[in-house]
């Protein structure tokens with residue numbers, strides 16, 4: 498009997514974060530993109546991180562039209578975001 502992978506192909510948070518930039522750049526294949534989308538649906542922490550980063554990239558993109566994109570600030574912001582624990586209510 499074949500294993501049904503559809504129930505068990507979800508990725509974990511680390512994998513999601515490792516693929517964040519590729520995902521936002523649209524560089525992932527359909528399968529990986531689906532896996533990340535699926536993860537974002539069930540994981541509020543990653544969803545807010547991806548949503549934040551997406552907005553940030555758009556901001557950087559607009560800003561970089563007149564000046565260079567601050568790669569360092571971007572990484573520092575993301576690192577700060579990942580350290581934050583949103584599960585406090």
Ligand SMILES: [Zn+2]
Pocket residue numbers: 509510511513536540542543544
């Ligand atoms: Zn997650």
